[in-house]
Amino acid sequence: MKKIILTIVIALLLTPTCFASDNYIAYASNSTKKTKNQTQKLEKEVKNTLKQLITYTNEYNSDGLKSIYSNNYLNADGFDKKMYFDLVEKTWKLYPDIKYSMDIDSINIVGNTAIAGVREYASATSSEKVDEIEIKGYLKSYSDCLYYLEKVGDNWLITSDNIISEKTTLTYGEASEVKVELIVPQLVPANKEYTASLSVTVPDKKMLTIASIGQEKITYPHVNATEVYRKLPESGILERVFKSNKDNLNEYTVASIGITRAQITKEKQIKLVVTGLGYVITRTNVIPTKDFSKVNGNVKKETTAKLVD
Numbered sequence: 001m002k003k004i005i006l007t008i009v010i011a012l013l014l015t016p017t018c019f020a021s022d023n024y025i026a027y028a029s030n031s032t033k034k035t036k037n038q039t040q041k042l043e044k045e046v047k048n049t050l051k052q053l054i055t056y057t058n059e060y061n062s063d064g065l066k067s068i069y070s071n072n073y074l075n076a077d078g079f080d081k082k083m084y085f086d087l088v089e090k091t092w093k094l095y096p097d098i099k100y101s102m103d104i105d106s107i108n109i110v111g112n113t114a115i116a117g118v119r120e121y122a123s124a125t126s127s128e129k130v131d132e133i134e135i136k137g138y139l140k141s142y143s144d145c146l147y148y149l150e151k152v153g154d155n156w157l158i159t160s161d162n163i164i165s166e167k168t169t170l171t172y173g174e175a176s177e178v179k180v181e182l183i184v185p186q187l188v189p190a191n192k193e194y195t196a197s198l199s200v201t202v203p204d205k206k207m208l209t210i211a212s213i214g215q216e217k218i219t220y221p222h223v224n225a226t227e228v229y230r231k232l233p234e235s236g237i238l239e240r241v242f243k244s245n246k247d248n249l250n251e252y253t254v255a256s257i258g259i260t261r262a263q264i265t266k267e268k269q270i271k272l273v274v275t276g277l278g279y280v281i282t283r284t285n286v287i288p289t290k291d292f293s294k295v296n297g298n299v300k301k302e303t304t305a306k307l308v309d
Helices: 004-060 062-066 079-095 292-298
Strands: 099-110 113-130 133-152 155-171 178-181 185-188 191-203 210-215 237-243 251-264 270-287
Touching: 004 113, 004 133, 004 155, 079 113, 079 237, 113 155, 113 185, 133 237, 155 191, 178 251, 178 270, 191 210, 191 251, 210 237
Parallel strands: 185 270
Antiparallel strands: 099 113, 113 133, 133 155, 155 270, 178 191, 191 237, 210 251, 251 270
């Protein structure tokens, strides 16, 4: 009997602990579930904002697009909202059939802020007159980008963005048949040398190819690089060494190629005719220079407090 009573007493002593443990587990489980549901809800809201971004852009709806950008918007290239939308509207005028799409890779939410990692795509057609002949062009672009958003009331607004990598190709005529690869570093310190390498593979040896590689700072308004065309070496590789700017501005490397063919005129003369043009643009982000020696020189040395036994 004593043994049974002892067992009951032990059970009674343990029961509150057990129930408390169960309640804690249930509470923790419910809390985790609630947090997960809330996070999923916020992620869905951010996705809807990014979907709006693509919809408004493809509709060329400037007012709708502006409504999801914060008035304090400032991107990693230093462009504010006014500058950015001036560039957007110029792009729409230059490529009236341009279309965009987006793949969302990740969404991280902290409080009322979010960071979305995405890959964006764009395509368009264009035309260019060469020797009084109009040739059709095709634009393709992709970029890996981070969007920074903040929830204001019920809406998520884009406060900034940072393009990690970016490549755009625009080809006309026979340049569409040529394989072009432009390799530059994605990230370089300011005022440091780096190499840009252009590789061109021409399918027809009768194509005479000239090419150039230029460097442009990403500024507003934009200033195009000076083009100096050279005959493409037999290796098909053209290289240039650049020094990144001291102004801590991100840069574009622009490669241009021209495809020409020899034609015989009625007068039995040989004439070079341009049959294709191509452009490849890639981004290099510049790491700003900072002189920490001035800061360190003014900082007093601090000692760590000793532990008392």
